[in-house]
Amino acid sequence: MIKVTYIHPDGSEETVEGREGDSVMSTALAQGVDGIVAECGGSMMCATCHCHVDPDWTDRTGARKDGEEDMLESAASPVDEFSRLSCQIKLTPELDGLRVRLPEEQV
Amino acid sequence: MAWGPPPARVVIVGAGQGGFQAAASLRQEKFEGEILLIGAEEGLPYQRPPLSKAYLKSGDAEALNLRPAAFFEKNDVTLRPGTRVTSIDRDAQRVQAGGSEIPYDHLILATGTSNLRPTIEGLDRALDLRTLVDAQRLRVAMEDAERCAVIGGGFIGLEFAAVARGLGRRVIVAEASDRLMARVVSPEMSARFADKHCEIGTELALGRTVTSVSSGGIAFDDGTEMPADLVLLAAGVRPNDDLAREAGLACDNGIVVDATLLTADPAISALGDCAAFPDPRTGRMVRLESVQAATDHARAVARRLVHGTEDPYAAVPWFWSDQADWKLQITGFGRPQDDSVRTENGAILRFDGEVLSAVETVNDAKTHMKSRRLMAAALTDPGAGLVRDRLASVGYDLLAL
Numbered sequence: 271m272i273k274v275t276y277i278h279p280d281g282s283e284e285t286v287e288g289r290e291g292d293s294v295m296s297t298a299l300a301q302g303v304d305g306i307v308a309e310c311g312g313s314m315m316c317a318t319c320h321c322h323v324d325p326d327w328t329d330r331t332g333a334r335k336d337g338e339e340d341m342l343e344s345a346a347s348p349v350d351e352f353s354r355l356s357c358q359i360k361l362t363p364e365l366d367g368l369r370v371r372l373p374e375e376q377v
Numbered sequence: 378m379a380w381g382p383p384p385a386r387v388v389i390v391g392a393g394q395g396g397f398q399a400a401a402s403l404r405q406e407k408f409e410g411e412i413l414l415i416g417a418e419e420g421l422p423y424q425r426p427p428l429s430k431a432y433l434k435s436g437d438a439e440a441l442n443l444r445p446a447a448f449f450e451k452n453d454v455t456l457r458p459g460t461r462v463t464s465i466d467r468d469a470q471r472v473q474a475g476g477s478e479i480p481y482d483h484l485i486l487a488t489g490t491s492n493l494r495p496t497i498e499g500l501d502r503a504l505d506l507r508t509l510v511d512a513q514r515l516r517v518a519m520e521d522a523e524r525c526a527v528i529g530g531g532f533i534g535l536e537f538a539a540v541a542r543g544l545g546r547r548v549i550v551a552e553a554s555d556r557l558m559a560r561v562v563s564p565e566m567s568a569r570f571a572d573k574h575c576e577i578g579t580e581l582a583l584g585r586t587v588t589s590v591s592s593g594g595i596a597f598d599d600g601t602e603m604p605a606d607l608v609l610l611a612a613g614v615r616p617n618d619d620l621a622r623e624a625g626l627a628c629d630n631g632i633v634v635d636a637t638l639l640t641a642d643p644a645i646s647a648l649g650d651c652a653a654f655p656d657p658r659t660g661r662m663v664r665l666e667s668v669q670a671a672t673d674h675a676r677a678v679a680r681r682l683v684h685g686t687e688d689p690y691a692a693v694p695w696f697w698s699d700q701a702d703w704k705l706q707i708t709g710f711g712r713p714q715d716d717s718v719r720t721e722n723g724a725i726l727r728f729d730g731e732v733l734s735a736v737e738t739v740n741d742a743k744t745h746m747k748s749r750r751l752m753a754a755a756l757t758d759p760g761a762g763l764v765r766d767r768l769a770s771v772g773y774d775l776l777a778l
C-alpha cells in the first residue's frame with residue numbers, strides 16, 4: 271500500500287493508503303477524503319480534482335500530462351506551478367508518503 | 378415558487394450520476410434535512426461512462442463507484458438501493474416503493490433513460506449496455522466471441538466497437554442513418570470517425586436497417602446476413618418519464634421542467650437524462666444525456682432548495698467520447714441542420730443561423746476548454762457575441778479570441 275497525505279485548506283491533514291496504479295484522485299474518493307469532486311471520473315474533461323503537489327514531491331510526480339495544462343486553466347481556485355489534476359497522478363511505490371494540498375474550491 | 382424554508386425531507390428517485398450529485402450537493406450547500414436516495418439498481422451509485430471504455434478492458438467494478446459506502450453514512454444520506462419507486466401520490470406527497478409509502482416534502486426525479494428496443498425479430502438475443510449488470514454480461518460474452526455486431530452507430534456503440542477491435546475481435550457496426558453519431562455531431566465529424574473506424578479494421582454498414590437477430594448473427598432488410606456471435610444493441614434511449622406522466626406531470630421527450638428545473642408541481646424537480654429543460658442559449662426545450670447536464674442540474678436544484686436561488690439554469694453543455702486513441706470533445710450542442718465550418722487546426726464550429734452552437738474537437742483540449750470559456754461568457758453577456766462574422770474575422774480560430 272502507498273501512503274498519501276491530503277492537506278485541507280484549513281491546514282488539517284489526512285493520511286490514507288492507496289493501491290499501486292490507482293490515482294491520487296480515486297484514492298481520495300475511495301478513502302472518503304473530502305475536497306476532490308472528480309466530476310468526469312478521471313477522463314480529463316474537467317478540473318474538479320485539482321491539487322497542489324508538495325514541492326518536495328514534484329520530481330517524483332513528474333510533469334503534467336498532455337492536455338492537463340489546458341484543463342487546469344479552468345480550475346475554480348488559483349493554479350500555481352505545483353498544480354496538477356490528481357486523476358493524472360498514478361500511485362507507484364516511489365510515491366509512498368506523497369503529500370498534496372487541496373484547493374479552497376473545485377467547482 | 379415563493380421562497381420558503383428548505384424542505385424537511387428530500388426524496389430522490391434514481392441513484393445514478395444526477396441523483397447522487399443532488400444528494401451530495403444538498404449536503405455541500407449545508408442542507409440539514411433528511412435525504413433519501415432511492416435507486417432501482419443494486420449497490421452503490423456508480424458512473425456509466427467507463428462501462429463502454431475502461432471497464433470493458435479492466436473489469437474493475439469498484440473503480441466505478443462515485444463514492445464509497447462510508448460517504449453516505451458520513452453525509453447522512455439514506456441510500457435505498459435495489460428499490461423501485463412505482464408511483465407518486467402528489468396530493469399526499471408520498472411515493473410508493475417496495476411496498477411502503479414514503480413521504481416527501483420535495484421530490485427529485487433523476488430516473489435516467491432506458492434503451493430503445495426497436496422492432497427487430499429475435500432482439501432478445503442482443504445485449505444492452507446501460508448498466509453495470511449489462512456491462513458485466515457483455516464482458517463475459519466478449520471473452521469467447523470472435524465476431525461482434527453492433528446495432529447503432531452512436532457514441533456507445535462506437536466506443537464498444539473500438540474496444541472490441543482493440544481486443545482483436547472482428548466488428549461490424551450497423552447504422553440505419555447514412556452517417557455515424559448523426560443526431561449530435563456534424564457530417565464532417567461523422568465522416569472523420571467513419572474513416573477512423575475503418576482504419577482500425579471495423580466494418581461499417583451505414584444506411585442499413587437490421588431486421589433480425591439470430592444465433593448466427595444479424596440480417597438486413599435487403600436479405601443479406603452478417604455472422605456474429607455477439608450482438609450489442611445500442612440504438613438510442615428513451616427517457617424514464619412514466620412515473621411523472623402517470624402522476625399527471627407534463628412530459629414531452631422527457632419530464633418537462635422550467636428554467637429552474639422545477640416541474641409544474643412546486644414540490645417536484647427533475648434533472649439529468651430524464652428532464653426536458655429550456656436550453657439556456659436558445660430557450661428551446663432540450664434533453665441532454667451527459668454527465669455535465671446531470672451534475673450541473675443537480676447543483677442548481679440543490680442551491681434552489683437550500684437557498685431559494687431562482688436564477689435560471691445557465692451552464693454550457695460539454696461532452697466527450699473516447700474511441701480508440703481519439704477523444705472527441707463537444708462544447709454546446711448542434712442540431713442536425715446546423716452549418717459547420719472546419720478550422721485550420723481541425724476543430725469544427727457549428728452555427729445555428731449566425732450564432733455559434735457547438736464546437737467539436739478531437740484530441741485538442743486547448744480549443745475545447747477555450748470554447749467552454751467563450752460560450753459560458755456569451756451566455757451571461759450576449760454582447761460577447763460568438764457570431765459568424767466575428768469568428769470569421771479571426772479565421773475561426775477560437776484561440777485567437
Ligand SMILES: Cc1cc2nc3c(=O)[nH]c(=O)nc-3n(C[C@H](O)[C@H](O)[C@H](O)COP(=O)(O)OP(=O)(O)OC[C@H]3O[C@@H](n4cnc5c(N)ncnc54)[C@H](O)[C@@H]3O)c2cc1C
Nearest residue numbers: 391393394395417425426462488489649650666667668671
Ligand atoms: C455506456 C455509457 C457510456 C456513457 N459515456 C458517457 C460519456 O463518455 N460522457 C458523458 O458525458 N456521458 C456518458 N454517458 C451518459 C451518462 O452516463 C448519463 O448522461 C448520466 O448517467 C445521466 O445521469 P442520470 O442521473 O440522469 O441518469 P442515470 O445515471 O442513468 O441514473 C438513473 C437511475 O435511476 C434509476 N431509476 C429509474 N427509474 C427508477 C424508479 N422508478 N425507481 C428507482 N430508481 C429508478 C435507474 O435504475 C438508474 O440507476 C454514458 C452512458 C452510458 C450508458
